[in-house]
Amino acid sequence: MANELLTVWSDSPATSLVIWAVIAIIIFYLGRKQAHQLFWTTGHSIYATLRTWAFGLSKLEKRLVQRNREILLASGEKAAEKAIEREFTRINNIVKRDLSKYPALHRQISESIEKIEVDYQKSTQVAPLPPAWGEVVETIASLPSNGDPTVVKILSNIKKAVDESHSQILKAYKKSSSESHRLLAGMQPSWRNIDNKLTLVNEKINALDQCSKNIDQQIADYADILHKKDSAVSALGSSALTQFFISGLVLVIAALGGLINFQLIAMPMSEMVGGSSYIGEMKTSDIAALVIILIEIAMGLFLFESLRITNLFPIIGTMDDRMRRRMMIVTFVILTILATIEASLAYMRDLLALDREALQQSLVNTGAAGGVVEAQFRWIPSIGQMIMGFILPFALAFIAIPLESFIHSLRVVIGLIAIGSIRAVRVLLRMVGGFFKHLSKMMIYLFDIFIMLPLSIEQLVKNWQKRKSGSESDIKDTSLEKIN
Amino acid sequence: MKQLVKYIVRISFTVGILLIAGCSGSKPDNRAVYLLLDTSGTYTEELQKAQVIINYLLATLDSGDSIAVARIDSGSFSEKDIVAKATFDLRPSTANDQKRLFKQQIDTFVANVKYGSRNTDITGGVVQASDFVNETQAGDKYVLIFSDLEEDLQKGHVRDFPIDVQGINVVALNVTKLRSDNVDPRDYKKRLLAWQDRVEKGGGQWRVLNDLERLERLISYQ
Numbered sequence: 001m002a003n004e005l006l007t008v009w010s011d012s013p014a015t016s017l018v019i020w021a022v023i024a025i026i027i028f029y030l031g032r033k034q035a036h037q038l039f040w041t042t043g044h045s046i047y048a049t050l051r052t053w054a055f056g057l058s059k060l061e062k063r064l065v066q067r068n069r070e071i072l073l074a075s076g077e078k079a080a081e082k083a084i085e086r087e088f089t090r091i092n093n094i095v096k097r098d099l100s101k102y103p104a105l106h107r108q109i110s111e112s113i114e115k116i117e118v119d120y121q122k123s124t125q126v127a128p129l130p131p132a133w134g135e136v137v138e139t140i141a142s143l144p145s146n147g148d149p150t151v152v153k154i155l156s157n158i159k160k161a162v163d164e165s166h167s168q169i170l171k172a173y174k175k176s177s178s179e180s181h182r183l184l185a186g187m188q189p190s191w192r193n194i195d196n197k198l199t200l201v202n203e204k205i206n207a208l209d210q211c212s213k214n215i216d217q218q219i220a221d222y223a224d225i226l227h228k229k230d231s232a233v234s235a236l237g238s239s240a241l242t243q244f245f246i247s248g249l250v251l252v253i254a255a256l257g258g259l260i261n262f263q264l265i266a267m268p269m270s271e272m273v274g275g276s277s278y279i280g281e282m283k284t285s286d287i288a289a290l291v292i293i294l295i296e297i298a299m300g301l302f303l304f305e306s307l308r309i310t311n312l313f314p315i316i317g318t319m320d321d322r323m324r325r326r327m328m329i330v331t332f333v334i335l336t337i338l339a340t341i342e343a344s345l346a347y348m349r350d351l352l353a354l355d356r357e358a359l360q361q362s363l364v365n366t367g368a369a370g371g372v373v374e375a376q377f378r379w380i381p382s383i384g385q386m387i388m389g390f391i392l393p394f395a396l397a398f399i400a401i402p403l404e405s406f407i408h409s410l411r412v413v414i415g416l417i418a419i420g421s422i423r424a425v426r427v428l429l430r431m432v433g434g435f436f437k438h439l440s441k442m443m444i445y446l447f448d449i450f451i452m453l454p455l456s457i458e459q460l461v462k463n464w465q466k467r468k469s470g471s472e473s474d475i476k477d478t479s480l481e482k483i484n
Numbered sequence: 485m486k487q488l489v490k491y492i493v494r495i496s497f498t499v500g501i502l503l504i505a506g507c508s509g510s511k512p513d514n515r516a517v518y519l520l521l522d523t524s525g526t527y528t529e530e531l532q533k534a535q536v537i538i539n540y541l542l543a544t545l546d547s548g549d550s551i552a553v554a555r556i557d558s559g560s561f562s563e564k565d566i567v568a569k570a571t572f573d574l575r576p577s578t579a580n581d582q583k584r585l586f587k588q589q590i591d592t593f594v595a596n597v598k599y600g601s602r603n604t605d606i607t608g609g610v611v612q613a614s615d616f617v618n619e620t621q622a623g624d625k626y627v628l629i630f631s632d633l634e635e636d637l638q639k640g641h642v643r644d645f646p647i648d649v650q651g652i653n654v655v656a657l658n659v660t661k662l663r664s665d666n667v668d669p670r671d672y673k674k675r676l677l678a679w680q681d682r683v684e685k686g687g688g689q690w691r692v693l694n695d696l697e698r699l700e701r702l703i704s705y706q
Contacts, residue, residue, distance in 0.1 A: 274575065275546065275574055275579070276547040276549075355580050359542075360543060363539040363542055363587065
C-alpha cells in the first residue's frame with residue numbers, strides 16, 4: 001500500500017514523495033487555522049478537565065484533612081479526658097488513703113506537742129538558790145573571834161549550819177536539774193515522732209503537688225485540643241503515628257508467637273480431629289488449631305474488655321459490674337482451660353514425634369524390631385513445650401492492648417495515606433494538564449515548521465504589500481504636503 | 485448482653501456457613517497402593533529389595549492412605565495371596581501402630597518364603613490389585629509390580645483379556661533381565677512394551693522403575 005502510494009505520481013519514489021509533500025504542505029497550509037484551533041482546543045480542554053479534577057481532588061483533600069483533624073482532636077480529647085480522670089482518681093486515692101488519716105495524725109501531733117509542753121514546763125521548775133541571809137551569816141562567820149571561845153563556838157556552829165544548809169540546797173538543785181534533763185531527754189522521741197509524721201505529711205503533699213502539676217499540664221493540653229490549636233493537632237498526629245508503628249511491631253511479634261503456638265498444636269490436633277480430612281485446601285487439624293488460637297485471642301479481648309483495660313466493645317464496657325465480673329471470670333476460666341489443652345497437646349506432640357522417630361528408625365533398619373528411643377534429657381524439651389503451650393495463650397491474650405492502639409491509630413494513618421495519595425494524584429493531574437497545554441502550543445509551532453515555506457512566502461507577500469501601501473501613502477502624504 | 489449474644493449468634497452462623505461451604509470442596513488426596521511381589525522361581529531372592537520398597541511406602545503413606553502387599557503365584561486372582569493390608573487410621577499414633585504391625589507381617593512373610601511358585605500369574609494379580617485400589621476410592625491409585633514381568637500361566641487359566649486399570653498408575657519395579665533376554669535383548673523390550681500396551685489400553689498409566697535408589701519417584705507426596 002505504501003509502495004503504491006509512493007509510485008502514484010511518478011516511477012521514482014523520491015519524486016512521488018516530493019509531490020506528496022507539496023500536496024501535504026498545501027493542504028496543511030490551507031487548513032492551518034483549523035489545525036491550530038484543533039491543537040489549541042484539545043490541549044486546553046485536557047488542561048481544563050485535569051485542572052477541574054485537580055480542583056475536585058483538592059476539595060476532597062481539604063475535607064479529608066478536616067476529617068482527620070477532627071478524628072485526631074476527638075481521640076485526643078477523649079485520651080486527655082481519660083488521663084485527667086486518671087489523675088483525679090489518683091488524687092482521690094491519695095486523699096482517701098492517706099489524707100483521711102489526717103485528723104488522727106493531727107491529734108497525734110497535738111498530743112505530742114502537748115506532752116512536750118508539759119515536760120518543758122516541768123523541766124523549768126528548778127530548785128531555789130540559797131537565800132540571801134546566807135551571805136549575812138557568812139559575813140558574821142568571817143568576823144574576827146579575838147580568841148573568845150564562846151564567840152568561836154557560836155560562829156563555828158553558825159558556819160556548820162550554813163554549810164549544811166548550802167549542801168542540802170545544792171543537792172536539791174542538782175536533783176531538780178537532773179529531773180529537768182531527764183524530762184528534756186524524754187522529749188526527744190516525741191520530737192522525732194513529730195518529725196517523722198511531718199515528713200510523711202510532706203511526702204503526701206508533694207505527691208499531691210506532683211499530681212496537681214500533671215493535671216495542670218494535662219488541662220493545658222486539653223485546652224489546646226479544645227481550642228483546636230495546630231500544635232495540639234501536630235502532637236496528636238505524631239503520637240498516632242508512633243502508636244501505629246509500635247502497636248504494629250507488637251502485633252507482628254504476637255503474630256509470630258501465634259505461629260509458634262500453631263506449630264505446637266497443629267500436629268497433635270490430628271489425633272483429635274483426624275490427620276487426613278480437609279476443609280477446602282486446608283487440613284481440618286490445622287483449621288482446628290487455628291480456631292483454638294483465634295478463640296484464645298477472642299477470650300483475651302473479652303477479658304481485657306471486661307477488665308476495662310481496652311474499649312473495643314462498648315457494650316461490654318457499659319455492662320453492670322456484676323455481669324462484667326461474671327464475664328471476666330468466665331473468659332479467664334475458658335482461657336485457662338484452653339491453655340491447659342494446649343499444654344497437653346504440646347506434650348502429645350512430643351510423644352508423637354518420638355513415636356514417629358522410632359518408627360522411622362525401625363523402617364530404615366530392615367528387620368529391626370524398632371522401639372522408642374530413650375534419649376538423655378529428653379524431658380527438658382517436653383517440659384519446655386508444655387510450659388510454652390500453657391503460657392502462649394495468656395501471652396496472646398495481651399494482643400488486645402496493642403490491637404486497640406493499632407485500630408485507633410489506623411484511622412489516622414489511613415487518613416494520612418489517603419491525603420498523601422490524593423495530594424500526589426492532584427499534583428500529577430496538574431502536571432499532566434500543564435504538559436498537555438504546552439504540548440498543544442508545541443504542536444502549533446511544529447505544524448508551522450512543517451509549512452514554513454508557504455508561511456514565509458505569505459510573510460514576504462504581506463511585507464511587500466505593506467511596503468507598497470506604505471510607499472503609496474508616503475507619496476500621498478508628500479503630494480498633500482506639496483499642495484499645502 | 486442480649487445484643488452481645490445476637491452478635492455471637494450472627495458470627496457463629498456466618499462461620500458455620502463458611503465451614504459448610506469449605507467442606508463441600510474437600511480434597512480427596514488419599515492414596516492406595518497395592519504391591520505385587522513375584523514369588524516365582526529364583527525371583528524370591530529379590531524379596532529383600534521388596535522389603536526396602538515396603539518400608540519406604542510405610543514411611544511415606546499417611547493417615548487415610550491404604551496399602552496392600554500380595555504375592556504373585558500360580559493363580560494370583562485370589563484374596564488368599566494378600567500378605568498384609570491396611571488402611572491407616574486418621575489418628576497418627578494408631579497409624580504408626582498399624583505400620584509397625586504391617587512391617588512385622590511382611591518380615592515374617594519374607595522370612596518364611598523358601599520356595600517359589602511353579603507358575604507366574606501376573607494378570608490375575610493386577611486384576612485383583614485394581615479391584616482393591618478401586619474399592620478404596622482413593623484419589624491416587626497405584627499398582628506396583630515387583631517382578632520380571634515374565635508371565636507363565638498354569639494350564640487352563642485364561643488371562644488373555646483386556647485389563648481395566650482406568651485411572652490407576654501401574655509401576656513395574658526391579659524388572660530383572662532373564663537369561664533369554666541376554667541372548668536377544670529385544671525380548672526384554674518386547675515384554676515391557678506388551679505390558680505398557682496392555683495397561684494403557686486399559687486406561688492406566690505405565691511406568692518402569694528399575695533404580696531402587698530413586699524411590700521418591702514412586703508415588704506422589706502429599
